[in-house]
Amino acid sequence: xxxxxxxxxxxxxxxxxxxxxxxxxxxxxxxxxxxxxxxxxxxxxxxxxxxxxxxxxxxxxxxxxxxxxxxxxxxxxxxxxxxxxxxxxxxxxxxxxxxxxxxxxxxxxxxxxxxxxxxxxxxxxxxxxxxxxxxxxxxxxxxxxxxxxxxxxxxxxxxxxxxxxxxxxxxxxxxxxxxxxxxxxxxxxxxxxxxxxxxxxxxxxxxxxxxxxxxxxxxxxxxxxxxxxxxxxxxxxxxxxxxxxxxxxxxxxxxxxxxxx
Amino acid sequence: xxxxxxxxxxxxxxxxxxxxxxxxxxxxxxxxxxxxxxxxxxxxxxxxxxxxxxxxxxxxxxxxxxxxxxxxxxxxxxxxxxxxxxxxxxxxxxxxxxxxxxxxxxxxxxxxxxxxxxxxxxxxxxxxxxxxxxxxxxxxxxxxxxxxxxxxxxxxxxxxxxxxxxxxxxxxxxxxxxxxxxxxxxxxxxxxxxxxxxxxxxxxxxxxxxxxxxxxxxxxxxxxxxxxxxxxxxxxxxxxxxxxxxxxxxxxxxxxxxxxxxxxxxxxxxxxxxxxxxxxxxxxxxxxxxxxxxxxxxxxxxxxxxxxxxxxxxxxxxxxxxxxxxxxxxxxxxxxxxxxxxxxxxxxxxxxxxxxxxxxxxxxxxxxxxxxx
Numbered sequence: 001x002x003x004x005x006x007x008x009x010x011x012x013x014x015x016x017x018x019x020x021x022x023x024x025x026x027x028x029x030x031x032x033x034x035x036x037x038x039x040x041x042x043x044x045x046x047x048x049x050x051x052x053x054x055x056x057x058x059x060x061x062x063x064x065x066x067x068x069x070x071x072x073x074x075x076x077x078x079x080x081x082x083x084x085x086x087x088x089x090x091x092x093x094x095x096x097x098x099x100x101x102x103x104x105x106x107x108x109x110x111x112x113x114x115x116x117x118x119x120x121x122x123x124x125x126x127x128x129x130x131x132x133x134x135x136x137x138x139x140x141x142x143x144x145x146x147x148x149x150x151x152x153x154x155x156x157x158x159x160x161x162x163x164x165x166x167x168x169x170x171x172x173x174x175x176x177x178x179x180x181x182x183x184x185x186x187x188x189x190x191x192x193x194x195x196x197x198x199x200x201x202x203x204x205x206x207x208x209x210x211x212x213x214x215x216x217x218x219x220x221x222x223x224x225x226x227x228x229x230x231x232x233x234x235x236x237x238x239x240x241x242x243x244x245x246x247x248x249x250x251x252x253x254x255x256x257x258x259x260x261x
Numbered sequence: 262x263x264x265x266x267x268x269x270x271x272x273x274x275x276x277x278x279x280x281x282x283x284x285x286x287x288x289x290x291x292x293x294x295x296x297x298x299x300x301x302x303x304x305x306x307x308x309x310x311x312x313x314x315x316x317x318x319x320x321x322x323x324x325x326x327x328x329x330x331x332x333x334x335x336x337x338x339x340x341x342x343x344x345x346x347x348x349x350x351x352x353x354x355x356x357x358x359x360x361x362x363x364x365x366x367x368x369x370x371x372x373x374x375x376x377x378x379x380x381x382x383x384x385x386x387x388x389x390x391x392x393x394x395x396x397x398x399x400x401x402x403x404x405x406x407x408x409x410x411x412x413x414x415x416x417x418x419x420x421x422x423x424x425x426x427x428x429x430x431x432x433x434x435x436x437x438x439x440x441x442x443x444x445x446x447x448x449x450x451x452x453x454x455x456x457x458x459x460x461x462x463x464x465x466x467x468x469x470x471x472x473x474x475x476x477x478x479x480x481x482x483x484x485x486x487x488x489x490x491x492x493x494x495x496x497x498x499x500x501x502x503x504x505x506x507x508x509x510x511x512x513x514x515x516x517x518x519x520x521x522x523x524x525x526x527x528x529x530x531x532x533x534x535x536x537x538x539x540x541x542x543x544x545x546x547x548x549x550x551x552x553x554x555x556x557x558x559x560x561x562x563x564x565x566x567x568x569x570x571x572x573x574x575x576x577x578x579x580x581x582x583x584x585x586x587x588x589x590x591x592x593x594x595x596x597x598x599x600x601x602x603x604x605x606x607x608x609x610x611x612x613x614x615x616x617x618x619x620x621x622x623x624x625x626x627x628x629x630x631x632x633x634x
Contacts, residue, residue: 023310025620047393047629058363059393059626078632080458080491091631109458109493110486110532163307216306 003235006206008041008184009100009132009153011071015040016201017231018186019224020075020211022048027064029220034070037224042070043102043209047078051091062097073134075102077112082121089126101126102156103135112162112189116143120150127151136188139170144177144185155181156188156209159200163212165192168199178204194230201234202242269473272427273446275480284479284529289472294521301524301553304531312622314534314556315609316364316394317357320565321345321384323597324579325370327437329423331468331501331508333600334370336437340598341576341587344375349571351387356568360560361609363626364394366419368563368600371400371439378406382413389414394628396459400439401448407455416628417459418452420445421497425477426469433468449481453489460485460492461536466519467501467510475522482530495534495556498522502540502601516545520552527553539603546605550619559605559612564597572597 005012019039024030034042042065050056055063065072074092079085082105089101103126105119106112114136120143126133132153137143139157147155157174160166167190168174178185184206191197197208210227217223253260270277287297322344325334333340345353350367357365367384369376381399388395396417397410407418424430427442434440449460462481464474478496485494500519501510514522523535537546537554539561546557566572573596577584607615613623 023306023312024622025311026617026622047627047632048624049629050626051629051631056363056626058361078628080632084632087631088629091629107491109491165307212307212310215310 003232003239006184008134013040015228015231016207016235017197017228018043018073018188018207018209019214020209021045021061021065022211023215024220025215027061030215031064033214033220033224034065035224036221036228037210037214038228040069040071041073043073043075043211045075045077046088046092049095051088051095053095071100072097073100073102075104077104077106079105080107080118081105081115082118082125085118085122086125089122089131090129099130100132101134103133103152105136114138114158116140119143120146123147123150123152134186139173139177141173141176141180145180148181148183152183154184154186154206156186158189159187159196160190162189164190165213166190167192167196171199171203174200174205175203194226196230197227198230198234198237201231202237204238207231269425269476270480273425273477273480275477275484278480278483280483280486280529281476281479284525285476287525287528288475288522294517294524297521297524297528298552301527302551304527305551305553305555308532309534309555310622311620312624313550313554313616314364314624314627315362315612316366316396316556316558317360317362317609318366318368318398318558318561318563319350319353319357319388320563320567320597320600321350321367321369321381322372322376322565323370323600324372324375325437326372327370327439328435329437329439330433330435331423331465331510333598336579338598339578339580341596342579343565343572343576343597344372345384345565345572347380347383347387349566350384351391352571353566353568354388354391358391361613361625363392364396364628365392366396366398366417366558367415368398369400371437378402378409382409385410385413385415389630393626393630396461398461401445402451404451404455407452407457411456414630416457417461418449418457419461419463420448420452421461421463421465421499422446422478422481423465424468425464425474425481429469446481449485450488453485453492458492459495459534460489461495461497461534463497463499463536465501466498466514467512469512471512471514471518475525479526479529482526482533486530486533493534494530495536496526496530497536497538499538499540502604519545520549523549523553539605540601542604543607547615547619550616550621557612560608561603562599563601563603564599566597567599570596 018041020043050059076085076088134154136156144155160169186207187200187205188209323334328336398419534555536556
């Protein structure tokens with residue numbers, strides 16, 4: 001029994017696992033991982049591909065991804081401000097990519113933490129131009145609402161810094177984002193194990209995006225399978241209705257027992 | 262350790278930091294190298310993936326007004342010199358792009374008359390259409406001098422301090438503007454202010470006590486990460502090799518210590534880029550591919566015109582600021598003199614193959630001009 005399908009913008013998807021294409025040891029390792037993950041959406045960093053239309057063989061990542069099978073989501077990573085991100089997104093469309101963009105603006109090249117102000121600005125501009133925008137953000141509930149109002153198709157809060165594999169360190173904030181969101185919430189960045197992905201889906205995230213944990217595994221395809229299963233397990237659990245979490249045993253009711261006397 | 266390398270930061274404008282302390286502990290403390298290497302490999306994979314970025318140097322000029330004891334381009338060395346014309350730089354760049362590179366480093370000796378800022382900017386402008394990534398490695402400039410170079414399209418700046426030991430610095434840099442230690446030390450910050458996005462710092466191993474040099478470099482990294490928070494900081498530790506002028510490195514650093522240093526920087530500064538020179542031999546370069554290094558050059562020529570032979574009809578010596586013609590007999594092997602001998606002579610393609618054999622994907626293009634123009 002498959003889990004419920006879901007929608008981003010006007011498109012419906014079955015898989016709730018999005019996969020990034022950076023950091024793989026080879027093109028073939030990437031291809032088999034994408035296959036094994038069951039993903040329908042893959043992100044590609046625009047700075048790694050040739051946008052001039054000259055099909056540079058030294059930057060031919062797009063040639064290696066079956067665009068019939070996967071929706072290619074252009075990623076603006078490398079952009080430090082709204083202007084640069086908007087320019088890249090437009091170039092990607094001009095180069096023949098779909099009008100979908102994973103908006104990633106990080107002025108800090110170390111922790112790659114997203115700039116909330118520039119991200120909002122770029123979302124406002126690109127929404128007017130008809131882009132389907134998936135913005136990468138820190139787990140900030142107010143920003144998530146502001147982006148939704150500005151026309152973002154999803155919000156993508158981070159679990160932990162990109163590449164850190166530390167899991168859902170921002171859980172409390174993501175819970176608020178999920179509670180308030182009217183667009184899909186995709187947890188992006190920092191998820192290092194299938195159990196992290198499962199936990200995100202269990203708490204009601206609509207999807208997760210994984211790159212590092214799959215790409216740098218000894219066997220990327222096997223790890224992609226593990227993440228596929230983790231995502232499915234988490235979603236199944238969510239759809240089946242998880243019981244409430246109790247922090248203490250509650251066999252008796254010493255404080256309110258008198259009501260039954 | 263007892264904290265003795267802490268004194269390596271004395272006299273330098275870098276504050277202590279937890280990262281420097283961590284580096285010292287990993288480098289000099291009771292940490293097994295194999296365990297450190299394992300950790301370094303994992304950190305590299307997490308932040309940079311199972312990939313290697315490749316670049317090539319392109320020498321513009323080997324004219325120089327400085328006398329530096331360890332450098333082949335040193336002013337008084339009777340070497341064959343030339344400054345490429347911008348169109349010759351373009352020819353060299355076109356050749357390099359043809360061999361697969363998409364990232365280039367323009368290198369030059371210091372010579373305000375032969376290599377002025379306008380010339381540098383023009384060389385960048387000629388190179389930019391051929392390379393998504395252009396960096397420069399030239400004498401330190403002022404913010405206002407760097408700006409036109411950035412505007413011309415360079416986004417990377419490489420400026421090694423050579424040595425952080427003031428006494429050794431004074432001794433090594435016998436004459437010329439390079440004698441100004443602090444002018445050089447603050448160059449990377451000025452470059453950041455002018456808009457460079459990648460900033461490379463480094464130290465030449467072989468000029469002073471390498472233990473102190475390593476700690477000082479860690480201090481510099483930590484400092485730059487605070488000051489230049491928007492820049493990608495990279496580091497390099499070229500071990501000196503014999504150069505024209507007969508210089509022999511004064512202190513040696515063993516391969517084991519060198520590998521340990523790369524691993525310790527990687528773990529203490531997980532997101533810093535680490536560049537490995539072709540000065541190092543093939544075996545060591547292969548071994549280090551997975552242990553922290555994120556950028557390598559290949560097929561390098563370290564003299565102007567080295568790739569295509571352009572400019573060779575203008576080769577000359579420079580004596581007291583004046584050009585002197587070469588002896589007739591010298592024209593036979595007419596090429597400019599290189600800055601240093603490289604050790605790993607593999608071509609870009611061969612290095613790419615070696616990387617793939619080790620499960621690393623060579624990355625040629627990792628930047629797009631559209632980001633900055």
